[in-house]
Amino acid sequence: MWLDRLNIRNVRNLAEVSLKLSPKFNIISGANGSGKTSLLESIYLLSCGKSFRTHRFSNIATQNENWMGVYAKLSGNNVRSIPIGLEYRDRKNIIKVNGERLKKASELAAFLPVVVIHQESQRVFTQSPKYRRAFLDWGVFHVEQCFLSTWKHFNRSLKQRNALLSRRGQLSSIDHWNIELSENANLIDAHRRHYLDKFILLFNHFVNKLLVIDGEISVDYRRGWSEKEDYLNLLQTSLEKDRVMGYTQRGPHRADISFKINGVPLHEYVSRGQQKLLVCALYIAQAALYSQIAGRGSIFLIDDLTAELDAKHVETLLSVLDELDTQVFVTTPDLTLLDRADLLESRTFHVERGVISEVL
Ligand SMILES: Nc1ncnc2c1ncn2[C@@H]1O[C@H](COP(=O)(O)OP(=O)(O)OP(=O)(O)O)[C@@H](O)[C@H]1O
């Protein structure tokens, strides 16, 4: 499905926006501070009930306004369109799909999977494992139906076990939590492996389309505890050490993926522009795998697509995005940096101080 109509009220400097969108390619241009990222942020808010810039909803609503809203009509081939909306008032979110209120913002993600590449996205290579786990789990969550409940069970058991460890008292129920943890840890590990096997093939495919690097990229998954060790056995034998630390030291909550080129961590080897293209390959592969498995597209957002890229790589990236079975939104400060000639179904918008109009 795709976003057909989009209305925004009071999101940052976007007071009132009403757009008819392309199901394929949408380009947003405008000067610094005009409202381009705010438009992507509004789409992201509607797709997963949170922002990629802040945890505070009150900072997103236009200053001196006490509410904000993002509304859209979702359309698809041979299906009835679905109205969807998110409002924030009196410090509360109200999310409605098809006129029915959703209990949790996280339920939105199942309707409208969204992939975003923004200023901070390179942290997936450069910063802590939590960003790589989040990347991996987005993919697994959207293609493996039961992953969310397994992951929730694991986290609940982990909290219980950690609470027992930190209390330094009675450990009589620890065996129960060890068993719960180990069952779910093994499932999480299996889901992640299964996903990565398919993902790595596509990642390599898009890397080769987007750039040339002199070397082999290796992608290694580490599950968070030794490959040789049974997790239940590990939990039992590491009890004393875990007790000293006050928490469960190993498990799928410590999993990581290492990306290397010729044995060197990828981000220490490639240039800034190459790193950006590799981030694009990573997320494009994820969106492509989602459409392959789920049989429907996601929404793909790239903020400041042209930053750090030369004209040739911008052109290649555009053509790769154009082939994706996905609705795409890209922003750029300068339209002349994009050659739109080959895009079949695109709409272009210009933002000026929070006012958005279509470029015809
Ligand atoms: N809560 C808010 N209320 C009103 N205006 C805000 C709020 N938060 C941010 N702004 C302003 O909204 C404007 C648009 O910001 P945005 O980040 O969308 O710009 P942009 O077009 O992406 O710029 P750039 O090209 O520099 O990335 C900025 O001038 C910013 O200061």
Ligand SMILES: [Mg+2]
């Ligand atoms: Mg911006």
